[in-house]
Amino acid sequence: MQRQLSAxxxxxxxxxxxxLDERGQRVKTDGRDAKALVLKLDxxxxxxxxxxxxxxVPSEEEEQLRAIHRQREQLVRTRKQLExxxxxxxxxxxxxxxxxxxxxxxxxxxxxxxxxxxxxxxTQPLLLALEEKIRALTVQLQESAAxxxxxxxGALSSVVIDRExxxxxxFRNRRQVGSYTGLCPGEYSSxxxxxxxxxxxxxNPRLRAALVETAWxxxxxQPNYRAIVKWRxxxxxxxxxxxxxxKKAITAVARQLAVDLWRIRTGRxxxxxxxxx
Numbered sequence: 134m135q136r137q138l139s140a141x142x143x144x145x146x147x148x149x150x151x152x153l154d155e156r157g158q159r160v161k162t163d164g165r166d167a168k169a170l171v172l173k174l175d176x177x178x179x180x181x182x183x184x185x186x187x188x189x190v191p192s193e194e195e196e197q198l199r200a201i202h203r204q205r206e207q208l209v210r211t212r213k214q215l216e217x218x219x220x221x222x223x224x225x226x227x228x229x230x231x232x233x234x235x236x237x238x239x240x241x242x243x244x245x246x247x248x249x250x251x252x253x254x255x256t257q258p259l260l261l262a263l264e265e266k267i268r269a270l271t272v273q274l275q276e277s278a279a280x281x282x283x284x285x286x287g288a289l290s291s292v293v294i295d296r297e298x299x300x301x302x303x304f305r306n307r308r309q310v311g312s313y314t315g316l317c318p319g320e321y322s323s324x325x326x327x328x329x330x331x332x333x334x335x336x337n338p339r340l341r342a343a344l345v346e347t348a349w350x351x352x353x354x355q356p357n358y359r360a361i362v363k364w365r366x367x368x369x370x371x372x373x374x375x376x377x378x379x380k381k382a383i384t385a386v387a388r389q390l391a392v393d394l395w396r397i398r399t400g401r402x403x404x405x406x407x408x409x410x
Contacts, residue, residue, distance in 0.1 A: 135190050146174070149186040191299050199296040202289075205270040206339070212263045215256050222252060235260040283409035285354025290347045294394065297340040301398040310395045315341050316388040332384060344387040351390070352383075357408040360389040 138145040153169040154161060176184035191199075220230040228245055235257045243250060271289060278288035279295075295301075304310045311317050315336035318329040334341070351358055352368050367374040367382040374382070393409075396402045404410075 136193075146177075146185065147188045147190055149188055151186070189299070189303055195296070195299045199299075201270060202274055202293050202296060203339070205267060205274070208263055208267050208270070212260060212267065215260055215263070219253050219256055219260075222249070237261070283355065283404050285350045286347060286409075287350060290343050290350075293343045294340060294347070294391075295398070297337050297343070301395050304395055307392045307395070310392050311388050313337065313340070314344060314388060314391045316344070316384050316391070340391075341387075344391055345383060348383050348387040348390055351386070355409055357410070359408050360386045360393070362408070 135145045135147055153166050155169075173184045177187075216233075216235060219234055223230045223234070223245070226245075226249060228249070231239055231243065233239055234243065234253070240253070240257055243253070245253075274292045275288040278292050282288060282291055298313075304313070313336045315334045315338070316332050317335075319331060319333045321328045321330065348360075352361055355361060356365070361368065364382040364386055366372060367378050368386070372379075393402075393407050397404050397407075
């Protein structure tokens with residue numbers, strides 16, 4: 134719709150959803166919402182940039198590119214669900230579940246009653262077809278990755294991160310990058326009291342998951358990366374740290390990785406200068 138309106142010469146803004154009942158009157162109607170939006174739009178047009186949180190609209194090409202890995206993600210989720218249904222069926226009838234029970238060799242060797250195997254056979258072809266589609270999409274994404282990636286970054290992960298971002302040049306500073314990932318700590322402060330909570334998770338969840346996955350991989354393959362060096366005492370092999378401490382550390386590494394990728398992609402710094410080889 135935004136593209137159609139823009140093609141007609143209409144200035145169109147896409148904004149983040151927000152609560153319009155600022156006075157807490159607990160009355161919501163279309164008329165009240167329209168009036169509140171118009172008032173916010175008026176303040177925004179007059180120069181108050183805080184009145185509305187404008188969302189960047191991706192280009193058609195960017196939407197088409199990111200649809201590939203998003204479909205792969207959906208297929209992986211569907212495969213896990215169907216696989217879990219099969220394991221549940223085995224457990225409910227007193228059979229020890231096999232890992233990847235739907236694989237051809239494993240399925241052929243299942244020692245279960247014939248009727249139970251027939252039920253599993255209704256799902257097994259679907260899982261095999263899904264696995265083939267997922268493998269084909271994975272190869273397609275990996276082949277489109279930029280050459281000479283730092284070791285451990287991963288061809289698939291780098292493509293997912295870049296395509297979810299769309300354009301790294303749209304960020305003006307590192308704070309905007311960190312905020313978009315949703316890996317920044319929440320804060321509840323007043324007066325002399327300052328309290329930080331868990332991460333805000335405000336932003337792109339797919340990007341956040343890809344960054345955390347890549348950060349764990351860099352712990353192994355990039356020991357000299359400056360963010361890893363800083364948190365090595367918590368993330369290194371054999372480190373005596375609780376699960377909560379390790380989660381906080383890997384979140385900090387993932388946030389720093391996003392900022393450093395922004396610097397690399399926009400030509401502000403080279404990967405080797407950050408300890409990435």
